[in-house]
Amino acid sequence: MHLATQRLLFCSLLLTLASTAASQPEPSWPHWRGPARTGLSSESGWSSQGSAQPRWTLDAGLGYSNVSIDRGRLFTMGFDAEESVDHLLCLNPETGRELWRHSWPAEVRANFHGGGTLTTPTVDGDVVFASNREGRCFALTASTGELLWEHNYTDELGLKITFHGFSASPLALHDRLILELGGTVLSVAKDTGVVHWRTADEGDGGYSNPVPFSLRGRRMLANFAGPGLIVREVETGKERYRYPWKAKGGGVNSATPVIIGDKIFISTAYNLGSALLQLGDEPTPTLLWRCRQMRNKCSGCVLYDDHIYGFDESMLCCIGLDGKRKWRMRGLGMGALTIAGGRLLVLSSKGELLVGPASGDGFSPTYRNKVLDGGVYWTSPVVLDGLVYCRSSLGKIVCLDHRGNDGGAVAQDAPNPTADPESLPKAADLFRRHVQITGGDALAEVNTATLEGTIETPDVGLTTSPLTICMGAPDDRILTIDHGRFGVGRYGFDAECAWELDQLFYQRVLDEAAHRELVETQSLRAFTDSNSEYESLTTTGRADFAGQDCWVIDAVSQRGAHRKLYFACVAGHLVGHEGDGESTVSYADWREFDGIHVATTRHAVAHDTGNEEVRRIRTVAWNTVADDLFARPAAVTRLLRTPEQIASANAAATKRFTAQLGSYTRTETPEGATRTAKITVTDGFLSFEPDRGSPLWFLPPNADGTFPGRDGPLQLRFRSDADGNVTGMTLQTGRGTYEFTRDH
Numbered sequence: 039m040h041l042a043t044q045r046l047l048f049c050s051l052l053l054t055l056a057s058t059a060a061s062q063p064e065p066s067w068p069h070w071r072g073p074a075r076t077g078l079s080s081e082s083g084w085s086s087q088g089s090a091q092p093r094w095t096l097d098a099g100l101g102y103s104n105v106s107i108d109r110g111r112l113f114t115m116g117f118d119a120e121e122s123v124d125h126l127l128c129l130n131p132e133t134g135r136e137l138w139r140h141s142w143p144a145e146v147r148a149n150f151h152g153g154g155t156l157t158t159p160t161v162d163g164d165v166v167f168a169s170n171r172e173g174r175c176f177a178l179t180a181s182t183g184e185l186l187w188e189h190n191y192t193d194e195l196g197l198k199i200t201f202h203g204f205s206a207s208p209l210a211l212h213d214r215l216i217l218e219l220g221g222t223v224l225s226v227a228k229d230t231g232v233v234h235w236r237t238a239d240e241g242d243g244g245y246s247n248p249v250p251f252s253l254r255g256r257r258m259l260a261n262f263a264g265p266g267l268i269v270r271e272v273e274t275g276k277e278r279y280r281y282p283w284k285a286k287g288g289g290v291n292s293a294t295p296v297i298i299g300d301k302i303f304i305s306t307a308y309n310l311g312s313a314l315l316q317l318g319d320e321p322t323p324t325l326l327w328r329c330r331q332m333r334n335k336c337s338g339c340v341l342y343d344d345h346i347y348g349f350d351e352s353m354l355c356c357i358g359l360d361g362k363r364k365w366r367m368r369g370l371g372m373g374a375l376t377i378a379g380g381r382l383l384v385l386s387s388k389g390e391l392l393v394g395p396a397s398g399d400g401f402s403p404t405y406r407n408k409v410l411d412g413g414v415y416w417t418s419p420v421v422l423d424g425l426v427y428c429r430s431s432l433g434k435i436v437c438l439d440h441r442g443n444d445g446g447a448v449a450q451d452a453p454n455p456t457a458d459p460e461s462l463p464k465a466a467d468l469f470r471r472h473v474q475i476t477g478g479d480a481l482a483e484v485n486t487a488t489l490e491g492t493i494e495t496p497d498v499g500l501t502t503s504p505l506t507i508c509m510g511a512p513d514d515r516i517l518t519i520d521h522g523r524f525g526v527g528r529y530g531f532d533a534e535c536a537w538e539l540d541q542l543f544y545q546r547v548l549d550e551a552a553h554r555e556l557v558e559t560q561s562l563r564a565f566t567d568s569n570s571e572y573e574s575l576t577t578t579g580r581a582d583f584a585g586q587d588c589w590v591i592d593a594v595s596q597r598g599a600h601r602k603l604y605f606a607c608v609a610g611h612l613v614g615h616e617g618d619g620e621s622t623v624s625y626a627d628w629r630e631f632d633g634i635h636v637a638t639t640r641h642a643v644a645h646d647t648g649n650e651e652v653r654r655i656r657t658v659a660w661n662t663v664a665d666d667l668f669a670r671p672a673a674v675t676r677l678l679r680t681p682e683q684i685a686s687a688n689a690a691a692t693k694r695f696t697a698q699l700g701s702y703t704r705t706e707t708p709e710g711a712t713r714t715a716k717i718t719v720t721d722g723f724l725s726f727e728p729d730r731g732s733p734l735w736f737l738p739p740n741a742d743g744t745f746p747g748r749d750g751p752l753q754l755r756f757r758s759d760a761d762g763n764v765t766g767m768t769l770q771t772g773r774g775t776y777e778f779t780r781d782h
Contacts, residue, residue, distance in 0.1 A: 281322060
């Protein structure tokens, strides 16, 4: 070949390569859940192991906002509690150096969690959009932070701010911006913020993000609102499909729907479960299946290789497209996840980052590192260009260097130490030693006990509530949790049944298995876990449990429960227990109270939800509770009635209180929003059903016309006009008096 021709071909090849490189889009994670809004990334050239120390850290401010990265700029949001402002931050993703920020006044809105920002910025070209939990929306130049437009849609449109605030991130679609502000969805012009269309308010209970998709050539929008799934046309906002799916009590729909062709996967916690719906010719989607697996609370699911990965309450879980569970993993708490290059990146409730292959056969982490400390971890990890970004609710962001490709080699754990079977201590001797150490023999003289302290539940973020436990021998217990302005929860059991009476969430009697577990592990006699309560006990070896070297006992209780008991090899006391269909419980911080040692810290992981609960006891008093405290509450008696008894009581109450039944509205609230309620008859009682929270029940009226609350310090009085027509009602609780007007 002629030299000139060779040079020409070489130059042509260089130009072709340069042109090809220039045409390749720069890696980007421009909005909530990544490029395709699925929580899935195709990036594979990154290392599972990563560096030991963060590349950089930053305090972005209180909240749960994720990062968006595009064109060499990282965007996120946070709330500054000292200045009472929200910040939109623009950072260098390599160094964390701040490039610019935009701030505006805001409130923390810490209802059942730590509060702060809830939404993630959206980058669209050289414009970044941000909205906050109070309905303010901004468009700024991404490169400079110049404000292009701003709207306060709550004020402009008279929107109702939901209980937790607006949580959906802006959705940029072609020439428009989709905003889901509580129960209302808006389509606005991207260049001005002027409203194209808006929907009717669907009420509270929806905290998901809308998802765009194409269906038979039409651009559609899946909106998981409080009442359920609603599918609308993008162009007009016209509703095309609706499937009822409402959480009970104070439950909410917060998981982003997963689009699978003409099917949509939805998921909700609070014992609701998940479902796969198919969109056809009818306005109501076809239910393909529904199951109790994959109950999402804060973090949504990711679809990968015909498997759905997510958090089933507080357990990492994988289900197939048939709704059948492939595997479930406890111990990670309520966290968040992303999938990149076929690998799961999981942020646990303890601030650990775990990496391992995404497989329907199970999760075997090849990397596990505690990267954050403090707050809760409901924000999904993001990986881009080999850098992994993780965030806590307190606002700490860490950038971890995972560049390179290690092939995902599995790290092998060292085997646990085992003991010679001939040298194992007898189970009876382990129990005897435990009782001697804790002073358990003194419990023979105890009839009642009162324990006071606090309870923490990762399910509700940073909230810590006062706790009182009253116990009576042998099988009575009442546990009371003060939720502050959200009411008081009472949970208890006796020899026959167990119950939960929570003003905000549940009024229910638990099943037999839950009742048995409570009696056997949380009654007064369970303080020493006496070996007399077991049918058989066998010491099987040694194992690490709750960070301690323990002797392991396989036990079968008198009621047939199978569980493992763990006794500290050195200290001798009970460290914890776990069993089939039971919670995993560990005890710590033993203290003496009048000769009896009590574990003042109890950490439990529920077997059915994986939810974590930590109780810390400050004081214990023996023989201080009156026996009549354990009388079964009237609400429990109501829950135990037969269907025939309920039907008869309903008919009589409906006939007697026809004039009072109907809808009522209260307009003056601390949040400045209206609240509605219905007066109905439920299970034979007059029922006050608020738009959020569990119903309240009332007994027949006293001589003065007031309806006394059946449980707690409640009172209801109806107002009438001169003709005797009911015009309103007054609800009095232990926390205030509330006026409602009758709707007509």
